[in-house]
Amino acid sequence: MEEYWLKIFESDLYINEMLKIWEEGEKWAKWIDEVAKKFGVKGKKVLDVPCGVGRVSYFLSNMGYQVTGVDISDKMIKKAKENVKNGEFIRGDMRKLSEIIKSKFDIVINIFNSLGYYEEEDDLKILRELREVTSLEGIVIINLENRDFVIYNKPEIVHSYVPPYLIIDQNKFDPFTSRLQVIRTYIKDGKEVEKISFSQRYYSLHEIINLMKKAGFKILEVYSGYSWKNFEISDPQMTIVAKPS
Numbered sequence: 165m166e167e168y169w170l171k172i173f174e175s176d177l178y179i180n181e182m183l184k185i186w187e188e189g190e191k192w193a194k195w196i197d198e199v200a201k202k203f204g205v206k207g208k209k210v211l212d213v214p215c216g217v218g219r220v221s222y223f224l225s226n227m228g229y230q231v232t233g234v235d236i237s238d239k240m241i242k243k244a245k246e247n248v249k250n251g252e253f254i255r256g257d258m259r260k261l262s263e264i265i266k267s268k269f270d271i272v273i274n275i276f277n278s279l280g281y282y283e284e285e286d287d288l289k290i291l292r293e294l295r296e297v298t299s300l301e302g303i304v305i306i307n308l309e310n311r312d313f314v315i316y317n318k319p320e321i322v323h324s325y326v327p328p329y330l331i332i333d334q335n336k337f338d339p340f341t342s343r344l345q346v347i348r349t350y351i352k353d354g355k356e357v358e359k360i361s362f363s364q365r366y367y368s369l370h371e372i373i374n375l376m377k378k379a380g381f382k383i384l385e386v387y388s389g390y391s392w393k394n395f396e397i398s399d400p401q402m403t404i405v406a407k408p409s
Contacts, residue, residue: 189219192275195390196220196305197227199405200271203303203384207270211297213258214278218244218251225250234258234265259286261293268299275307275403280343280365284375287365291379298408304381307389307403311342311366317400318344328352342366369395369402382409 196210208229212221215233217240225231231251235241236258244253256264258274259282272294279287291306298304315337322333330351337344343363350358367375373383383406388399395402 186217186219189221190223192220192390193223193227196224196271196273197229199305200303203405203407205270205303206301207299209267209269209299210271210273211265211269212273213261213294214240214274215244215253216240216276218247218253220273220275221251221253222248229271232265232269234261258293259289261290262296265297267297268302269297270299270302272298272302272304273307275305277307277309277364277401279306279308279372280367281362284365288375288378291376291381295380295408300408303384303405303407305403305405306372306376307401308367308372310395310397310399310402311368311371312397313400314344314366315339329357337366338363369397372402372404376404376406377409380409381406 210221210224210229210231211234212218212224212231213234215221215235218233221231221233221244225248231248233241233244233248233251233253234256235244235253236256238255241253241255244251254264274290274294279290294304318335318337320335322335324331324333332349332351334347334349335344343365345361345363347359347361349356369386376383383404385405386395387393387403387405388395389401389403393399
């Protein structure tokens with residue numbers, strides 16, 4: 165399973181895609197800073213997992229946070245180190261966080277729809293690992309796409325342009341497993357240059373909340389994306405703020 169996901173996350177085209185939407189990291193960083201203030205988080209130690217190319221860590225670091233990032237991809241970690249000079253970045257599996265991270269963090273972030281790539285029991289393990297590395301006075305922020313939005317609103321074919329590539333996603337949702345099957349094709353100058361396929365488990369709010377409670381979290385608030393709007397079932401994203409219970 166790990167080799168399967170590494171093939172996707174270490175694709176040069178996927179990494180290029182992440183770099184092209186760099187500016188979204190600044191919006192997230194500003195919002196995370198506001199969340200920390202709202203919930204009275206005193207410390208400045210942040211764990212960004214999976215950190216990808218460091219697009220959120222970069223801006224948090226510039227705001228004075230002490231950032232540590234973990235990602236399963238060597239290529240992602242290399243890019244994060246290049247992008248964020250003041251951060252610490254470690255290659256590792258978030259299902260085994262407590263084996264590679266021995267300290268506690270004031271803010272732990274798992275954003276950009278980063279759960280669901282394995283099985284549900286793996287997601288519970290990941291959440292327990294996030295709980296293990298969160299300080300008792302700290303918070304965790306989980307951001308996911310909303311299953312109840314996806315099943316009614318996700319087009320079967322999605323075209324997007326991330327220069328110089330036209331990206332075509334063919335999507336098929338399996339209601340029996342709540343997994344979205346995706347075939348992603350990269351086109352350049354009218355020619356196919358790469359094709360990858362993957363599936364991801366999508367959660368409704370009550371499902372992910374139940375998993376987080378099992379993992380040892382108390383839910384503080386649920387927002388729509390990086391906004392102060394309380395989550396509603398029709399929202400594309402849900403962002404859960406929680407603390408160790």
